[in-house]
Each structure stands twice: as C-alpha cells, then as structure tokens.
Amino acid sequence: MKLLDQLAQGLDDLQAQGLKRVRQVVQSPCGPQAWVDGQSRLNFSSNDYLGLANDPQVLAALQEGVSLYGAGSGASHLISGHSLAHAQLEDKLAELYSPHMPQASALSLCTGYMANLAVLSALTAGGEADIFSDALNHASIIDGARLSRAKVSVYPHLDVHALHAQLQASQAPIKLVVTDSVFSMDGHIAPLPELLRLCEEQGAWLVVDDAHGWGVLGQHGLGALEHFGLHSPHLVLMGTLGKAAGVAGAFVAAHATVIETLVQRARAYIYTTAAPPALAHALLTSLDIIIGDQGMALRAHLAEILRYWKEGAGNLFPVHDEATHSPGLMASTTPIQPLVVGDNQGVMRVSQALLHQGLWVIGIRTPTVPKGTARLRITFSAAHTHGDVGRLIQGLSSLSFTARSGLIPEPV
Numbered sequence: 001m002k003l004l005d006q007l008a009q010g011l012d013d014l015q016a017q018g019l020k021r022v023r024q025v026v027q028s029p030c031g032p033q034a035w036v037d038g039q040s041r042l043n044f045s046s047n048d049y050l051g052l053a054n055d056p057q058v059l060a061a062l063q064e065g066v067s068l069y070g071a072g073s074g075a076s077h078l079i080s081g082h083s084l085a086h087a088q089l090e091d092k093l094a095e096l097y098s099p100h101m102p103q104a105s106a107l108s109l110c111t112g113y114m115a116n117l118a119v120l121s122a123l124t125a126g127g128e129a130d131i132f133s134d135a136l137n138h139a140s141i142i143d144g145a146r147l148s149r150a151k152v153s154v155y156p157h158l159d160v161h162a163l164h165a166q167l168q169a170s171q172a173p174i175k176l177v178v179t180d181s182v183f184s185m186d187g188h189i190a191p192l193p194e195l196l197r198l199c200e201e202q203g204a205w206l207v208v209d210d211a212h213g214w215g216v217l218g219q220h221g222l223g224a225l226e227h228f229g230l231h232s233p234h235l236v237l238m239g240t241l242g243k244a245a246g247v248a249g250a251f252v253a254a255h256a257t258v259i260e261t262l263v264q265r266a267r268a269y270i271y272t273t274a275a276p277p278a279l280a281h282a283l284l285t286s287l288d289i290i291i292g293d294q295g296m297a298l299r300a301h302l303a304e305i306l307r308y309w310k311e312g313a314g315n316l317f318p319v320h321d322e323a324t325h326s327p328g329l330m331a332s333t334t335p336i337q338p339l340v341v342g343d344n345q346g347v348m349r350v351s352q353a354l355l356h357q358g359l360w361v362i363g364i365r366t367p368t369v370p371k372g373t374a375r376l377r378i379t380f381s382a383a384h385t386h387g388d389v390g391r392l393i394q395g396l397s398s399l400s401f402t403a404r405s406g407l408i409p410e411p412v
Contacts, residue, residue: 187332215244
C-alpha cells in the first residue's frame with residue numbers, strides 16, 4: 001500500500017494548501033441558470049460567451065446531424081472517420097479566413113488542447129526549432145511546446161521588446177512565437193499587430209490561440225485576426241468550438257501548406273478517433289449564427305452587459321495593481337472579468353459565500369494563476385440579462401474588501 005499512501009499524502013497536501021479541486025455535477029443544459037448538485041445557481045463560470053450551447057437552432061442541427069451521420073465517426077480522419085460534415089466545416093472555415101491569410105485552409109480537431117499539441121509538434125518536426133511563448137500562455141501551449149522537443153524561451157507577459165531580443169539572439173531555422181489572443185485567466189488581449197510585425201521581420205511564425213477571442217472579437221465574430229485586421233502568410237490560428245460556438249472541438253486555420261503539414265505530421269490529429277460528425281454538422285449552424293445578424297446582435301448585447309458590470313463593480317472594488325498583486329478588478333475589455341482576491345483559501349471562501357447566495361462563480365488558484373493572485377474568474381454571456389448582472393453585483397456588495405485580507409465573506 002506504500003504507493004497508495006504516497007498518493008494519499010499528496011492529496012492531503014493539496015487540501016492543506018487550499019488547492020484541492022472538487023467537481024460539481026451540473027444537471028441542466030449550459031446556460032445562465034444552472035442546476036448544480038441539485039440546486040439552482042446563476043452561472044457566471046462558463047465560456048459559453050454567446051449563449052449558443054443551448055440555442056434551439058444549434059440543438060436542431062445537432063439532432064439532424066445524428067440522424068444523418070449517427071453517433072460517432074468510427075475511426076481516425078486518415079482511416080475512415082473523415083465525414084462530409086468535417087469537410088464542409090473545414091471548407092467554411094477556410095473561406096472565412098481567406099481575407100487573413102493567403103491560400104487559407106483549415107483543419108478540424110477534437111479539442112483545443114489537441115490542436116495546440118498538433119501545431120507545435122508538427123511545425124517544429126524535422127529540424128532545429130525555437131519556440132517563444134508568453135509567460136501566461138495556456139497550459140496546452142506549455143505542454144505542446146514541451147512535447148515538441150524544441151528549445152523553449154518564455155518571454156514576459158505581453159513584452160514585445162523582450163521577445164524582440166530573444167528572436168534576434170536565436171539562430172534556429174524554424175522560429176515559432178506562440179500566444180493566447182485573449183488570456184483566459186486575465187482577459188488581456190495580446191498585442192498581435194506588434195507581434196506579427198516582429199515575426200515578419202525575423203522570419204518567424206506567429207501561432208495565435210484564439211480560444212477566448214473567437215466568436216466574440218471582430219465585427220463578424222472571427223476573433224482576434226478580424227479584430228485587428230491582420231493578414232499574413234506568417235499566421236497560424238487555433239480556434240476552439242466549445243466556447244463561443246457552443247458545441248465542441250477546435251480548428252487550425254493557416255496557409256494550405258501548413259495545414260497539409262499538420263495532416264501528415266501532427267500525431268494529435270493522426271492517431272485519434274475523429275470527433276462525431278454530428279458535432280461538425282451542428283457547428284455549421286453555429287458559424288452561420290456567429291457571422292450573421294444574430295451574432296452581431298448577441299455581441300452587442302454582451303458589450304452592453306459588460307458596460308453595466310463595469311459601472312456597478314467599479315463602485316465596489318479598486319483596480320487590481322499587477323505590480324503589487326493587490327486585490328481588485330483586473331483591467332479587461334473581454335467577457336473574462338477577474339476579481340483578484342489573493343490567497344487560495346480566501347478565494348474559495350468568497351466563492352462559497354457567493355454560492356450560498358445562489359451565485360456560481362469559480363475560484364481560480366495556483367498553479368493556474370501566479371501565486372498570490374488567486375481570483376474569482378467571472379465570465380459573462382450574451383444569455384445573461386441586466387438583472388442577472390445586478391444580482392451578482394448585489395451579492396458581491398455584501399462582501400467587505402481590504403488590501404490586507406482581500407475579500408472577506410462577511411456583511412459590510
């Protein structure tokens with residue numbers, strides 16, 4: 001039993017540090033109102049930014065997809081699992097990104113995690129390569145870079161000047177700069193125009209993980225590239241389809257030669273069963289919604305919700321000082337609106353206090369975020385109403401706030 005005893009001690013250590021994670025059982029569709037562990041909660045913890053996860057049109061398309069293609073694909077893409085629905089989804093995505101990259105092509109994958117592993121391993125295979133990664137990049141980027149066996153240099157968060165120096169010092173024939181577009185725990189938007197100019201100067205690829213920008217940013221919801229109006233053969237875009245699109249999966253869009261390289265070399269794509277075709281069929285409807293008038297209306301409503309939140313929350317809490325790690329609201333213009341508490345146990349006390357008020361807001365701790373910056377990761381959806389946001393503001397107003405202790409779940 002010695003091995004089990006070691007694991008048990010490790011779990012006890014996590015509990016003592018306030019780092020042990022607990023799953024909660026959701027008994028309802030994803031939406032602003034959720035049944036969690038048998039109780040109704042107002043949900044401010046999902047990435048369903050446009051409220052499409054339970055949209056009637058998307059549900060109908062998914063049901064139609066099951067009737068057309070069955071429950072599963074039955075094999076990997078390169079065996080017999082690449083369905084007409086997968087091909088149609090990829091063709092549509094390639095068409096949408098043709099204004100942003102020459103000879104645009106697209107590849108669908110099962111998850112965003114697998115997509116990052118696929119890109120970073122395939123584009124660095126067969127030669128000496130350096131990867132340059134933002135310090136706050138998502139775990140899937142970190143793992144993909146490690147598995148690639150390339151040399152990895154981490155540059156300070158959003159620091160283009162530091163990255164410039166690292167790129168100039170590199171002698172590798174293959175260089176990849178990889179960054180989140182919207183950082184999932186902060187809501188910061190990466191300075192992609194500056195990063196792209198630097199990559200073009202230095203002969204590097206710019207790999208953009210647009211998981212939290214896709215569907216939300218840009219006039220037609222095409223994410224960070226549309227938001228900044230970028231166009232370049234140096235671009236490789238990864239987008240997820242289980243957040244703003246409301247379904248599941250991910251895609252990579254890039255020059256056709258890049259995509260063919262992934263098909264031939266990306267182990268995370270080659271050696272796994274293709275996602276159910278019904279999901280791809282449903283995603284075609286999600287795409288139509290996102291780029292059309294309905295998507296524009298949803299993003300406009302989401303922007304109004306964010307303005308209402310900022311006005312109300314700004315009266316309650318100071319702005320978070322990133323230099324001193326002081327508690328407060330982080331500066332963000334995206335649906336990700338973090339409220340830094342500080343210590344791990346403190347943020348979980350606050351999350352629990354809100355839960356008692358029927359407000360589901362997840363506390364995020366180390367190692368997901370830097371030590372001393374544990375936070376409530378508040379996320380908003382176009383499915384939220386002003387009344388929903390008002391309830392959250394009212395719930396937070398019942399908690400006192402001090403620079404020393406952070407948020408304290410006691411009446412003011």
